Amino acid sequence: MGQNFLRDENVAxxxxxxxxxxxxxxxxxxxxxxxxxxxxxxxxxxxxxxYEIDTRMIEDLQTLYASEQAEIRNEDFLTAKFDAFAKQFSTPVRVVGNIPYNITSQILFKLFEDANNGTVISDATLMMQVDVAQRIVAPPHSKTYGILSVFSQYFCDCTLLFTVSPNCFYPKPTVTSAIVQFRFREPSIEVSDEKIFRAVVRTVFGKRRKILRNGLSYLPYDEKMMHHFFQSTSFPLTVRPEDLSIKEFIELSNELTVFIQTYSPTENIVSAN
Structure with a gap:
């Protein structure tokens, strides 16, 4: 299951x-x-x-806590329909949990996709491995700044609240945990095409030792078109991905989006560099 159960009342x-x-x-x-x-x-x-996917826990949870205002579901959280809950109760949903470490990224990206700028999910307070928590809140120019940092900070205001010792769990994990709070909001700058934005961030951080121009070459787009984009853009392509702020990632992906939408293979490109 990948679960380590919290057993410390003070932490709870x-x-x-x-x-x-x-x-x-x-x-x-x-x-x-x-x-x-x-x-x-x-x-x-x-x-x-x-939500609890482990059937061994369900009977006790239902006996102790199930009521008209509290339902216990023996289901995978990844199937949760947040928009249905938000509509049913006419309010954004709040999320809390000690999330399974082996599916942390899957859960986070589901929350990012479903939150709808805070109108469906207002906030999430989650327990996770401390190294993942540090990546989420990492600033540009740091070794831990990467894909998770950019996406988390694009969709949310993120705060690492406190760490939790392995001794507070059963079975005892080998790593320290941390509580991170995500407050969903409208992005400060709108992304023109989220698919392209995600592709840019994932691709260049997948080649983080390369300069931006070389990393962008791995995007699944026409090689000739990308060559023309490199010639036409004034964006600094010799920096590494960890040196770009989230605002700069958005500006880069938005510029690439416009270029893709207007690109003609026969046009002459004048270099901007």
Whole structure:
């Protein structure tokens, strides 16, 4: 399952303290486990939907916490329909959980895709490996700045709140964990084509030791077109990907989007460099 269950009450209370839940909140919990967080939310918020894929946990969770305002689902969280919950309760959903370390990226990208700029998911407070947490909040020019940093900070305001010792879990993991809070919002600069934006970020960080021009050459676009783009753009292509801010990644992908949409293979390109 890839799960390590939280067993420390002090940590559970600290997480709940950061959430500051109110009576009108609607929560989805990832990986309810033994109910360490579930018990603080089940009877104190408007609605809780707790997901737990491990069937061994379900009977106890349902016996202890299931009610009209708290449902326990023996389902994969990745199948959750956030928009349906948001519409049902006419409010953005809040997310909390101790997420399985082996599918952290899958869960994060589902949240990014479904949040709809905070109108469907308002925030998520998640336990994860500390090295992943550090990558999420990493600034440009750092060794840990990468794909996850750019996407997380594009969609959210991200804060690493505190770390959690391996001794607070069973079974005991080999790594330290951390709590990260994501607050979803409108992007500061709009991406023209999210597919191209994602392709640019993923491709150049996949070749992070190469300068930007060489990394962009691996995009799945026509080689001649990309050569023309390199000639026409005034964007600095000799820097490495970790030196670009999120704003610069957006500007680069937006410029490439316009170029792709207007490109004619027969046109003459005048170099801007």
């Amino acid at each position: 209370r600290k997480i709940i303290g950061t959430l500051q839940p109110i009576a009108n909140d609607v929560f989805l919990e990832i990986g309810a486990g033994h109910g360490m967080l579930t018990k603080y939310l089940a009877h104190n918020v408007r609605h809780l939907c707790a």
